[in-house]
Amino acid sequence: MRQTSLKMVHELAKADPRVVFIGSDLGPDTLTEMRDEFPNRFFMEGISEQNVIGMAAGMALDGFIPYINTIATFLTRRSYEQVAVDLCLHDLPVRLIASGGGVVYAPLGPTHLAIEDIAIMRALPNMTVVAVADAEEMRRLMWATLDWPHPIYIRLAKGGDPVVTSPEDGFTLGKAILKRAPGDVLLVSTGVMLGPCLDAADLLDARGINCGVLHMHTVKPIDADALVDLAGKVRLIVTVEEHILTGGLGSAVLETLSDRLPGRIPPLRRISLPDAFPVKYGSQQEHHRLNGLTAPAIAQAVEKAAVEAVVEAAP
Amino acid sequence: MTAASPSPLDLPPLDQAPPDLPPFEGPIGSDRSNAALDARSLHLRRLVVRALEGGGRGHIGSSMSPVEAIRVLYDDVMRYRPDDPRWVGRDRFILSKGHGCLALYAVLADKGFFPEAALDDFCRFDSFLGGHPEYGKVTGVEASTGALGHGLPIGVGMALAARMQGRDSRVFVLLGDGELGEGSVWEAALCAGKHRLGSLTALIDYNKLQSAGPVSAIQPLEPLAAKWEAFGFNAVEVDGHDVVDLRRVLTAAPADPSRPTAVICHTIKGRGVDFAEGRAEWHHKAKLSLSDLAGLHRALA
CATH class of the missing domain: 3.40.50.970 (Thiamin diphosphate (ThDP)-binding fold, Pyr/PP domains)
Known part of the structure; x- marks a missing residue:
């Protein structure tokens, strides 16, 4: 890259x-x-x-x-x-x-x-x-x-990252790319987290959870229209980013939906690095595993959140 | 080790107070600047006071010391067109010590970049003249400054841009002496020396006083000319209130045209206002009393 x-x-x-x-x-x-x-x-x-x-x-x-x-x-x-x-x-x-x-x-x-x-x-x-x-x-x-x-x-990411986009996706600054249309769940990712999110969506599909993936390559200005449109169609949103919890993609998505859909935001979970300076060394992959930023961990977190969302939505 | 063993470096004990400063005799800087102010210098200072009165506040001392340097640049040295302020062939001036903006506003108004009446609205809600100069708001201002240590890097970029575009534009950056404590100034100085930016001139408004007190006590700069020389500049020292001296230095070809120039302007903070000269408490006033204003008018009458 x-x-x-x-x-x-x-x-x-x-x-x-x-x-x-x-x-x-x-x-x-x-x-x-x-x-x-x-x-x-x-x-x-x-x-x-x-x-x-x-x-x-x-x-x-x-x-x-x-x-x-x-x-x-x-x-x-x-x-x-x-x-x-x-x-x-x-x-x-x-x-x-x-x-x-x-x-x-x-x-x-x-x-x-x-x-x-x-x-x-x-x-x-x-x-x-x-x-x-x-x-x-x-x-x-x-x-x-x-x-x-x-x-x-x-x-920039590490380099040699798997190619998960295609020419048909095109590229416009400020315009998110819907890589996979949602069912009940929407994953919103940025950067190289797109790959694990697409893999997680496959894993979830096999378990009967239909999961869309929105690639938010431009975090600012964020594509508010795409978010609002999709938020009205899903029962759970999960943001995924290689960034601390504070102020990143998840915050941007929450702020946008709170401003545009007050009181009508679907349940939302954020998967990210914690609000802490990392204490381990090793490799990027090891940090991804530690913080749940791998496809299996994302799938597991989504499944857990989906169950909670159903419970929250129950009368 | 015994308590009495002397330090091998012969350093004083840490609890010893720093040495006393030399006795204060007249305004700080007056030993290096004694040029009288002519009618034009007094006129420009009266414009500064007009803005101070309009805004009811301002950096008085910091705006009075660089008046002659800015005046000579705009009167005798720089090429520019007030009716075509973005003319690509112009010379550029950046007031890196943005808090001295009243001196720049006075000269820009005098040169017709905007009406003098705008000075009356200084710092007011709808004014385009704020407490620090802004690019895109004030016609003739080349860069927004106020945070210190930004002007010289931007000036280096402009001088390199002129070189790439084959323009012979010169770039002048005026810095405060206290501002030289910012590391970014010296990063830019290294860079300008490396690129042999003969078109770049840094002017230092060496009024010897920063907000907290004498520069020599807060963060001494001497030997200042030697520092600039060591970074690859031609360094020149002038009486910063002597327009003849400034004109001579700023219009002369540099000693080595492949080196940037540093003009160390020995000035007096608050110059022209007898009761403010060399006094740190006149660096900035957030409020001006009627008697303060009467005193300012009287001093420049």
Whole structure:
């Protein structure tokens, strides 16, 4: 996914002279082809994220579309005021390509885990927050970024993630993709949680629970119309995200439904990371297993919630 | 180890008070700036006071010290078109110490970017002139500032943009001395030095006073010129209230055109208002009494 996003920056640079790339202190082989073809639009600026964001804002104020790549925590926590003031207040078309969303960097510990990135980016006016499901969808997203007039936070996953989207899905920023039509239950996921959710829906189908899957690749601006439409048709909604409980996809869905369907929200459960700094190392998969972010665990949680929902709905 | 054993580094014990500051003799900064204010400098300061009176508040000391630097940039150095403020070939000015905005508003109004009468609405609910300058609201303002340490990185980006677009635009960023405590300033300075941004000039409004007290006591900056030189800049020191000196420095070709320039403007906080000069309590006033305003008018009469 990261490789695809960076290769796409090079493709976009070929197509549009406004595109520039800025890295902080990335690997020496990063985007070497773009560096060789467009040396004037390739910048590697060292470990100085605050300066990198401000510099991108200065370029964008004069007509460029900077694509910045570094580790997610440094684009969010480290340079938050620069993102808020330089990018969001000025409402500039700068793209933050954030490596290691969620618990990708599990072995490196909590300083490197972007577990609240969606929450803090989503809190900023004018910001767009996107987490695609696989490298193919990344390609479609990147073309869509060229003419979007606002800043965009692009959350990357580990790389080599199974391809679960298809060209027929298309891609429009702010428009959710209904990967599987719902019956009684709707799963809403973002990022690479789409794969486990689709597998969980298969498992549930085998147990007689018809479960739809809505892929909310754009968490902000959220596709409120799709949510409202589907919420009126199902008896249970379950959100699934590789992000802490606070402020992420689940919060966004709850807020949206509460605003748009006051008093008529179906039972809703949130599957996420807990509101805590992870204490284990290991791998991303081990953290998924620990926190119920695998297909069998999601299926089990949905089944339990479905039973509770039926009980809640009983007169 | 015995209690009496001396420290190998010969450091004073931790409970010892810091050394006393040198005795205070006149406004801080006055040793480096003694240029008299001419009629134009007094006029611009009266515009600052007009806005202070309109808003009933403002950063007085911080707005009086950079008046001459901004005036000379707009009178004698920069290329711009008030009737076409987004003209792509213009030079850019960023007031990184956004709290000094009244000095910029005075000059922009004087140059016709917006009517002087707008100063009377400073900080009011429907005004476009707030307590910090905003891009997109105030014609002529190139970037929203107020949070410190943002202007130089943005200026670096603008200078690189000009280079990529083949423009010869110059970029001027005015920073406060207290602002130099922000690490992002030095990240940007490293970057500007690396890229040899000869089109970029950082001006430091070195009025020697930050909100909490003397810069030399809160977070000393000396040797300041040597710091900028070490980051790859040509560093020049001027009397920041001497328009002839400022004009000479800002219109001259830099000593090395492949290096950015740092102009250290030795100024006096509150310059032109005798009772506010060099006094930290006039950094900002959230409320101005009638006698305060009468004093301001009298001082600039």
